[in-house]
Amino acid sequence: MTDASQAVGDVEQSLSAHNDSLHEQEGRIAREIYARMTGVIDPELGRSITDLGMVTGVEVSAHDEDINTFDVHLSIELTVPGCPLSDVIRERIEQAVATYPDATLYLDLHVGSMGEEKLGHLVAELKAARRENPFHKKGVKTRIFAIASGKGGVGKSSVAANLAAAFAVKGYDTAVIDADIYGFSMPKLLGADSQPTNLNGMLMPVETWGIKVMSIGMFAGSDQAILWRGPRLQRSLEQFLSDVWWGDPDVLLIDMAPGTGDMAISVAQALPNAELIVVTTPQPSASDIAVRAGLVALQVPMDVAGVVENMSYFEHNGERLHIFGEGGGQRVAEQLTRQLHDKLGHDIPLLAQLPLETNLRETGENGRPVVLDADGNLAETSLAQQFSDMVDKLMSMREV
Numbered sequence: 001m002t003d004a005s006q007a008v009g010d011v012e013q014s015l016s017a018h019n020d021s022l023h024e025q026e027g028r029i030a031r032e033i034y035a036r037m038t039g040v041i042d043p044e045l046g047r048s049i050t051d052l053g054m055v056t057g058v059e060v061s062a063h064d065e066d067i068n069t070f071d072v073h074l075s076i077e078l079t080v081p082g083c084p085l086s087d088v089i090r091e092r093i094e095q096a097v098a099t100y101p102d103a104t105l106y107l108d109l110h111v112g113s114m115g116e117e118k119l120g121h122l123v124a125e126l127k128a129a130r131r132e133n134p135f136h137k138k139g140v141k142t143r144i145f146a147i148a149s150g151k152g153g154v155g156k157s158s159v160a161a162n163l164a165a166a167f168a169v170k171g172y173d174t175a176v177i178d179a180d181i182y183g184f185s186m187p188k189l190l191g192a193d194s195q196p197t198n199l200n201g202m203l204m205p206v207e208t209w210g211i212k213v214m215s216i217g218m219f220a221g222s223d224q225a226i227l228w229r230g231p232r233l234q235r236s237l238e239q240f241l242s243d244v245w246w247g248d249p250d251v252l253l254i255d256m257a258p259g260t261g262d263m264a265i266s267v268a269q270a271l272p273n274a275e276l277i278v279v280t281t282p283q284p285s286a287s288d289i290a291v292r293a294g295l296v297a298l299q300v301p302m303d304v305a306g307v308v309e310n311m312s313y314f315e316h317n318g319e320r321l322h323i324f325g326e327g328g329g330q331r332v333a334e335q336l337t338r339q340l341h342d343k344l345g346h347d348i349p350l351l352a353q354l355p356l357e358t359n360l361r362e363t364g365e366n367g368r369p370v371v372l373d374a375d376g377n378l379a380e381t382s383l384a385q386q387f388s389d390m391v392d393k394l395m396s397m398r399e400v
């Protein structure tokens with residue numbers, strides 16, 4: 001091969017590699033834009049536009065590859081032509097595209113309306129869902145707290161279990177959904193060892209310490225587990241909400257899977273009134289990711305009630321030892337306030353700083369939340385008092 005033909009070959013190869021990577025980039029942006037659309041909620045129906053089948057096409061092509069700009073051709077179908085809230089949807093889409101971090105995107109939005117058949121299916125599905133999920137409507141009296149953490153092991157489930165027990169012992173009708181479907185721990189922490197009763201397809205939650213509890217862990221090993229362990233998180237959560245008879249609780253706590261994305265979107269879709277409680281430990285590695293877990297509220301319509309710092313200190317001979325460092329909870333609260341204040345209209349408070357206590361782990365492992373004494377009353381400990389205060393803070397928030 002001559003030098004010249006070698007050079008041409010090299011150029012061709014590098015051009016084709018370049019085209020490939022450009023093509024990949026376009027594909028990746030298209031997928032990421034679609035993922036962002038899952039966070040765009042139809043204001044009337046309270047569900048994501050992807051879930052409603054409104055997004056019918058996303059195509060991305062390079063606008064000017066040298067300056068990292070792309071055209072995004074997005075097609076959506078509204079339920080009703082010229083629907084009065086279409087401007088809101090349009091704005092939400094524009095916002096989701098405009099805040100894309102890795103490139104400048106020019107949006108070309110095509111707005112159409114659904115054909116009769118598709119609309120018919122959607123309406124039938126919505127009617128069924130509305131009948132079944134009692135928490136979906138705006139204005140339901142139940143306060144819904146979704147307990148989140150960026151990473152595992154920070155004590156999210158322990159906080160959820162003790163908070164639930166504190167609510168219940170203070171007289172609130174309390175329900176808990178263990179939505180951490182792959183790492184369920186609520187049945188153990190709350191000592192809920194029986195199986196839910198099945199009444200003609202409607203499941204009755206297990207009651208323990210005055211709390212109604214439902215967890216995939218209650219089905220482990222049974223045939224139902226396979227049914228419930230559906231491939232999609234969203235579907236599992238919907239089942240917890242719609243196939244279980246919850247009555248009309250004052251408070252519903254959701255122990256979410258650790259992480260920063262999908263779970264919160266599913267919760268926001270299924271429970272538009274949910275408020276996030278972010279659990280962190282004091283060290284930066286946990287608090288940084290906890291901030292990200294809280295910032296999901298920028299993407300989905302979800303309030304953030306506050307931050308709980310767990311494992312803040314260990315009390316030894318009257319002295320507080322900061323084993324995992326200091327300041328993580330405060331940092332998360334401040335950063336979330338900075339970024340969410342305008343959207344949510346309030347500061348994000350640090351709700352509590354909870355100590356490391358061997359007791360918390362030990363009683364938890366034996367199925368009793370540590371805030372309760374053996375008779376099921378509020379324990380006379382400062383930790384129980386902290387949870388009780390947290391309940392008061394949370395319940396006073398909506399009155400303001």
Ligand SMILES: Nc1ncnc2c1ncn2[C@@H]1O[C@H](COP(=O)(O)OP(=O)(O)OP(=O)(O)O)[C@@H](O)[C@H]1O
Nearest residue numbers: 152153154155156157158258311355356357360361
């Ligand atoms: N304040 C605390 N003092 C002592 N032990 C604690 C405390 N908080 C949690 N633990 C213990 O730490 C371990 C992890 O807690 P937990 O399961 O509640 O965390 P998690 O964030 O829900 O984890 P995952 O998401 O992985 O389920 C448990 O053994 C629990 O008993």
